[in-house]
Amino acid sequence: MPKTIPENSIGLVTPKTCQFDHPLQLECGQTLSEYELIYETYGTLNADASNAILICHALSGDHHAAGYHSMQDRKPGWWETCIGPGKPIDSNQFFIVCPNNLGGCKGSTGPISINPQTGKYYGPDFPIVTVQDWVHAQERLAQQLGINKWLAVIGGSLGGMQALQWSISYPDKLEYAIIIASAPKLSAQNIAFNEVARQAIISDPNFHQGHYLENNTRPTHGLILARMLGHITYLSDDAMGAKFGRELRNDTLYYNYDVEFQVESYLRYQGRSFADHFDANTYLLMTKVLDYFDPAHAFNDDLALALKAVQAKFLVLSFTSDWRFSPKRSTEIVNALIANRKQVSYAEITAHQGHDAFLIPIPDYLSIFHAYMQNVGAHL
């Protein structure tokens, strides 16, 4: 726990919630009659509401993007690196909003919420939402907050997909879209990894076809496996090598199935601590949101066509060692924008940290991001 909160942190923050009673029509055909979104804000909305920035979270992220909930918190929000006073997304200048998405498990309506129609947990019956559904829900939140147009919508990974979708769904409701370590759709390999993670959860005997909460249990082993696997894809081979190499946990080899190498111990720990605070149905849902995202699909698989009507200015960032969403995937977005003569800046940042690089204070990354954001805020 920090004795003092660092000076460049937004400091103590308190989440807010917003109730929505107007039904939300979902892409899957179902309707959510009512729902709640939990969100955090950092900074102050200016008089003409022109300095609002939406932060979209990734698979295991939530609304707690920056700052601390209490002086006892061991860790700040997940994007503390980039959000705060004097940081790329500067809370002295911008009004920053970060909601937990629908289907999440950190306070927004999702599988662990009570379905008002049945009085029971939604569990596996929570409808499968999509990036487009999230964007619609976020747009309603913007209305509630008195924000007609975002100055920028920003996200990494699955968050970047939301920023891209915003530019398509509401072309006149954002000035800038910032898409980091993302892709215009999953590859077959991406889907394959998701499928193994899902099968790990679903084949856990404690899954009970998703109704584990009613059975007072949780598919912890499956969720641990899913997270261990995910974690491998977030790191590069080089990053893992640099961090662990073949370092042994003990001095000698034991020739048994206990942990021999540090990397095994690390992965087990990561898996367990994640499974302690995340919901399995939400995890399943998030992987499906990723799988389904494909804005070009309705346009004959022509991404340029899908992006024809966008009006936002774009910053696209990728990291050299990211093999989950490699730089090549980012350039697909960039090229589709260029084909439409849209305004786009692109940087491929040299970094050995893999996909996780977007969460890490890499000097080149922060300085490019910061410079761009100063431009974004120049007319405020």
Add this chain to the structure above:
Amino acid sequence: MPKTIPENSIGLVTPKTCQFDHPLQLECGQTLSEYELIYETYGTLNADASNAILICHALSGDHHAAGYHSMQDRKPGWWETCIGPGKPIDSNQFFIVCPNNLGGCKGSTGPISINPQTGKYYGPDFPIVTVQDWVHAQERLAQQLGINKWLAVIGGSLGGMQALQWSISYPDKLEYAIIIASAPKLSAQNIAFNEVARQAIISDPNFHQGHYLENNTRPTHGLILARMLGHITYLSDDAMGAKFGRELRNDTLYYNYDVEFQVESYLRYQGRSFADHFDANTYLLMTKVLDYFDPAHAFNDDLALALKAVQAKFLVLSFTSDWRFSPKRSTEIVNALIANRKQVSYAEITAHQGHDAFLIPIPDYLSIFHAYMQNVGAHL
């Protein structure tokens, strides 16, 4: 089932077994008092036993490398592409030997064998063997077959590690070592993938700490997950993309947890069919054999030092899209040999098929391999 067996196949083959009653001291400290190896041979041993070639199999391979066991077989042996009359490893010229390794589940002594000391399945009590142990066992098999020196020891992936270990353990007992799509040791990422596979098996409630056979069950779900995951690492992202892309299984999206994309269906099928005929304890064991392989470890992590005394001539082959054991890993071996002024040929073959490329009839691969093998057999 083939109505006729292809002309360039070795045709019908019958496995043989060899009993060993002399105890084998293992690297882990334990001793196997007696054991059996099952193996196949193709071609004829010449008068001075100078045309013998040892084929070493990989993780899920076995002794059935080429030909058919019956006219009803749907598929030939696993390396039919490379072994047979007129093929790179030409059965008209060479006497080819392929054993199932110790710890295997296809006929050699392993976890599904009965432990003579207890009268029960070895199961999880089968000792953890290493590549070095395998090489010792293979050397004893050579003695039994009247082979003092292999003309060549050949293997892909984990098989290549055995070929490398042969050159270190018995420098004067092989003329050539051919190492394909392999590595001198696993990376942290490689170990991490193995660890997830192991945890999938071990956390299956039917695993019973490895004593599942006594409980008349099998950890099928865990083994399916392990294989699905492994399979992703055998294919390249490009190969998966070319094979499946984001092709849907049905015409429309269903927005549920059933199979939506072809790649999901394919992976589930691969997992299930593998789990039907492979033993989980053997799978665990094979992943540990991979993890532990590191001939440079005893030489201060200096691979060149480990290879100082080798006498074999080497062919090392890698494939551009192999991300399990990338070309960079092969060049580690090549560079260590060059540092010792050993004779080594190296080719990096352009192929989009990933790690599995070594099993696939890629023209450049076969022609390079064939040309080299003609040279190997030139003096016969």
